[in-house]
Amino acid sequence: MAKSLNQEELEFVRAIESYKKQHDKLFLSWTEVLGIAKGLGYSRPVQSRTGSARCGGVSTSSRKSTSKAVAKSAGSKQAS
Numbered sequence: 155m156a157k158s159l160n161q162e163e164l165e166f167v168r169a170i171e172s173y174k175k176q177h178d179k180l181f182l183s184w185t186e187v188l189g190i191a192k193g194l195g196y197s198r199p200v201q202s203r204t205g206s207a208r209c210g211g212v213s214t215s216s217r218k219s220t221s222k223a224v225a226k227s228a229g230s231k232q233a234s
Contacts, residue, residue, distance in 0.1 A: 169194060 159167065169190050174182065182190075 166191070166194065 170182065170187070173186065173190055174180065
């Protein structure tokens with residue numbers, strides 16, 4: 155049985171789906187996914203930037219209230 159999503163995971167999925175619908179895409183590039191995550195307020199901790207390269211470890215700093223705003227901001231980053 156699939157695990158249910160917590161609030162944070164659900165917000166991320168909604169932002170991804172909103173972006174895909176707005177830009178008429180079935181699949182996203184990793185650059186687009188990163189833009190959406192950053193639009194939600196995720197960033198690497200400062201100590202990770204100077205340390206060795208490793209996966210994972212995103213933290214929340216500030217979050218936008220709606221996935222629609224996230225998709226819109228990620229889309230404008232892609233256009234530039």
